Amino acid sequence: MKLTVQPSDVAMSEPVVMLNRDDCLQLGVGPTDRILITSVRSIVTSIVTTDNKVGKGSIGMPAYVLERCGAADGELVDVVYSPMPESVKSIRKKINGHTLDEEEIGSIVKDIMEGNLAEKEILAFVSAFNVTNAKMSEIAQLTRSMASTGIIVDFGTMPVIDFHSLGGVPGNKITPIVVSIVASEGLLIPKMSSRAISSACGTSDFVDTFCDVELNEEQLMSAVKKANGVFACGNEDYAPVGRMIIKAEHPMGIDPRPTMLASIMSKKVAIGTTHLLIDIPMGEGSKIPDIATARNYAKDLTELGTLLGMHVECSVSRADEPIGHMIGPILEAKECIEVLERGDGDPEVVDKACSMAGIILEMAGEQDGKERALDILRSGAAHRKFLEIVEAQNGDPGLRSEHLVPGLYVKDVHAKRTGFVQYIDNAGMVAIAKGAGAPSDLGAGLEMLHKKGDRVEEGDVLFRIYAENQAKLDRAVESARSRRPMYVQDTPVQDSGPMMLERIPSKKLLDLIRFARSTE
Numbered sequence: 001m002k003l004t005v006q007p008s009d010v011a012m013s014e015p016v017v018m019l020n021r022d023d024c025l026q027l028g029v030g031p032t033d034r035i036l037i038t039s040v041r042s043i044v045t046s047i048v049t050t051d052n053k054v055g056k057g058s059i060g061m062p063a064y065v066l067e068r069c070g071a072a073d074g075e076l077v078d079v080v081y082s083p084m085p086e087s088v089k090s091i092r093k094k095i096n097g098h099t100l101d102e103e104e105i106g107s108i109v110k111d112i113m114e115g116n117l118a119e120k121e122i123l124a125f126v127s128a129f130n131v132t133n134a135k136m137s138e139i140a141q142l143t144r145s146m147a148s149t150g151i152i153v154d155f156g157t158m159p160v161i162d163f164h165s166l167g168g169v170p171g172n173k174i175t176p177i178v179v180s181i182v183a184s185e186g187l188l189i190p191k192m193s194s195r196a197i198s199s200a201c202g203t204s205d206f207v208d209t210f211c212d213v214e215l216n217e218e219q220l221m222s223a224v225k226k227a228n229g230v231f232a233c234g235n236e237d238y239a240p241v242g243r244m245i246i247k248a249e250h251p252m253g254i255d256p257r258p259t260m261l262a263s264i265m266s267k268k269v270a271i272g273t274t275h276l277l278i279d280i281p282m283g284e285g286s287k288i289p290d291i292a293t294a295r296n297y298a299k300d301l302t303e304l305g306t307l308l309g310m311h312v313e314c315s316v317s318r319a320d321e322p323i324g325h326m327i328g329p330i331l332e333a334k335e336c337i338e339v340l341e342r343g344d345g346d347p348e349v350v351d352k353a354c355s356m357a358g359i360i361l362e363m364a365g366e367q368d369g370k371e372r373a374l375d376i377l378r379s380g381a382a383h384r385k386f387l388e389i390v391e392a393q394n395g396d397p398g399l400r401s402e403h404l405v406p407g408l409y410v411k412d413v414h415a416k417r418t419g420f421v422q423y424i425d426n427a428g429m430v431a432i433a434k435g436a437g438a439p440s441d442l443g444a445g446l447e448m449l450h451k452k453g454d455r456v457e458e459g460d461v462l463f464r465i466y467a468e469n470q471a472k473l474d475r476a477v478e479s480a481r482s483r484r485p486m487y488v489q490d491t492p493v494q495d496s497g498p499m500m501l502e503r504i505p506s507k508k509l510l511d512l513i514r515f516a517r518s519t520e
Contacts, residue, residue: 002076008060014119015045018060024049029081036082040070044082044116087111094128102141109145113241122248130256139258140307146266149241151217153271160272161189165279168287169319170430173332175203176231177353181376182360183229184385190224190271192234200433204233206332209442211395223392239266261304275363276312281319285426298504316502321424321452324349328438328445330404337401340386343378352499407443407466409473413480415456419488424452428485436467436476443468453493462486
């Protein structure tokens with residue numbers, strides 16, 4: 001049947017069009033059915049029936065559907081009944097607790113990618129994968145299938161090293177430092193990072209203040225060839241179906257572990273990673289609240305890596321307060337670059353960056369990786385490599401930290417009593433920085449002049465808020481007043497200790513270590 005396109009302002013979370021009830025009768029479809037619309041491209045949508053919103057012979061199409069199929073107002077499009085995809089049977093099978101094979105998982109991923117499954121069906125699949133305790137072999141196959149929906153990069157050399165953080169701690173600005181240290185040793189490290197989703201700043205948000213992060217495949221290959229490393233944005237070119245799954249999960253506020261693991265690892269498969277270090281930030285208010293949970297995640301990640309032919313190690317790091325003193329795109333970029341320029345700087349940033357880089361160097365054969373990482377940082381070699389990577393990503397090779405200027409609207413928040421900073425509330429600090437406009441306003445954020453354990457006098461500045469306009473500064477100040485993001489009292493606070501709490505090698509490596517010890 002041919003129907004005339006009528007733009008609609010109906011806003012839905014998935015592709016839905018409106019059809020006149022008479023046309024539905026002629027097509028033989030009802031509200032629980034779906035249709036295939038063909039214009040420049042084809043798209044499968046659900047339908048809403050109406051008697052008067054759309055006239056007979058027309059189809060009400062929201063902007064999202066118009067864009068997906070390339071149709072225009074007043075154009076004739078072909079509309080036919082679309083049967084339920086075969087992959088729905090596989091989803092039902094998983095709901096009933098059965099194991100899915102490679103073909104079944106592949107068909108589900110293909111149908112998600114092609115828009116053949118409604119978000120409720122994607123959510124059913126995600127939930128079933130979680131509730132029925134998906135086998136690691138199924139998660140591995142899901143990972144491979146997700147990777148196959150986008151670009152697969154072959155750098156033509158080994159090893160290909162990567163570094164990833166599970167996130168959940170603000171101010172985690174170490175990625176450019178880690179990449180620069182590792183790349184300066186001649187190792188290939190094409191680091192893909194993300195933008196903020198619920199935080200005040202993602203790695204790509206602050207890197208974007210001084211060089212390009214959106215690199216296509218050709219640009220990525222060129223930058224890596226020039227500098228051995230990049231700090232690029234893991235955009236939709238790589239395992240794009242992951243974003244569609246996340247979109248279906250978002251309304252329910254869920255992030256099931258099986259699909260989270262597959263989403264992380266699919267991007268690593270896409271860029272040919274052979275050696276991967278995963279940072280697991282742990283602490284009150286973070287995604288990982290305790291060491292038992294951290295070890296459990298590490299077990300799954302290392303096991304999944306083994307099935308994918310990847311050497312994966314994990315590091316549990318401290319996440320009880322923000323890392324360093326800055327939160328927000330330009331502020332985090334400044335603090336990161338200052339460490340590289342000086343070969344030193346904020347102790348937390350230096351300790352965590354060199355601990356992570358050190359593990360990677362040891363994975364590549366170095367004996368004392370952290371000490372070697374510190375030497376590279378202090379010598380200026382990491383800074384030189386950093387500028388080389390910046391230039392390869394179309395940034396200024398003469399970049400200096402002082403070139404980056406935060407928002408000009410500033411407000412200091414003072415201590416109301418004398419004492420010691422007992423804790424810093426991560427969520428509270430993020431909320432204040434977001435209130436100031438971060439991460440969309442690059443100059444917005446906050447600077448902590450004191451950290452946990454510091455002694456302060458009444459009236460001392462605890463933290464400073466930056467914004468790009470007065471309204472957002474006022475909003476951030478109000479957010480600070482309604483919270484207690486820093487708590488001060490008389491009791492001295494014990495030093496928190498090193499940033500890295502525990503290193504967890506892969507199961508395969510552990511087995512080799514145990515075998516070696518048993519033969520001594």
